[in-house]
Amino acid sequence: xSGVTQTPKHLITATGQRVTLRCSxxxxxxxxxxxxxxxxxxxxxxxxxxxxEERAKGNILERFSAQQFPDLHSELNLSSLxxxxxxxxxxxxxxxxxxxxxxxxxxxxxxxxxx
Amino acid sequence: xxxxxxxxxxxxxxxxxxxxxxCTYTATGYPSLFWYVQYPGEGLQLxxxxxxADDKGSNKGFEATYRKETTSFHLEKGSVQVSDSAVYFCAxxxxxxxxxxxxxxxxxxxxxxxx
Numbered sequence: 282x283s284g285v286t287q288t289p290k291h292l293i294t295a296t297g298q299r300v301t302l303r304c305s306x307x308x309x310x311x312x313x314x315x316x317x318x319x320x321x322x323x324x325x326x327x328x329x330x331x332x333x334e335e336r337a338k339g340n341i342l343e344r345f346s347a348q349q350f351p352d353l354h355s356e357l358n359l360s361s362l363x364x365x366x367x368x369x370x371x372x373x374x375x376x377x378x379x380x381x382x383x384x385x386x387x388x389x390x391x392x393x394x395x396x
Numbered sequence: 397x398x399x400x401x402x403x404x405x406x407x408x409x410x411x412x413x414x415x416x417x418x419c420t421y422t423a424t425g426y427p428s429l430f431w432y433v434q435y436p437g438e439g440l441q442l443x444x445x446x447x448x449a450d451d452k453g454s455n456k457g458f459e460a461t462y463r464k465e466t467t468s469f470h471l472e473k474g475s476v477q478v479s480d481s482a483v484y485f486c487a488x489x490x491x492x493x494x495x496x497x498x499x500x501x502x503x504x505x506x507x508x509x510x511x
Contacts, residue, residue: 283439283441285439314498314499316499323501323502323503323504324485324501324504325501326498326499326500329496329498336496337496337498339498371439371440373440373499375497383497384442384445385442385497385499386442387432387439387440387441388439389438389439390439
């Protein structure tokens, strides 16, 4: 158990809908990362927050947004869903978030299926 | 941009065989290098890491050495077990002092160990 929790574990929805994925980092970690794992794109970095502020952005679609709240939990919002958004979404956390000796710990993931 | 290339799978071995999974990278500066493992139905777990040239990361019998001259970080294990069956991901993060330590992953290599 990494200490990172994600809810829900599974999500099934229809095209055009909007969903919210939630992540609680390990106690003491200030940085949260979101990654998408799909069959055609592999594991891709989406976005990083550090202590409530956006730190880095990857290949995140404009239909997707995220935020980190004062209690450090994070939410990833996916809207106008398409079939191709079906994937496993991972959250990870680390203490600092800069390129130091800072290990990322991953949650179990949320499996999103868009029908 | 930075990238990671790892050998295609699946890799199928008999128990107690020697394992090598090749990983090479392209990056500016000197990134940190990681191997993560994903067991069936689970999230990613850090297996080992190395933060500078010639460092050797090791854990649970697995080893990998950071080779700057060949830009490689090959994963090895002397004697695999059925319980090692999983998907293995090579990854890098930016050089020390960078603004973010987002991870860039390879495509993953499925290892299947047969009794």
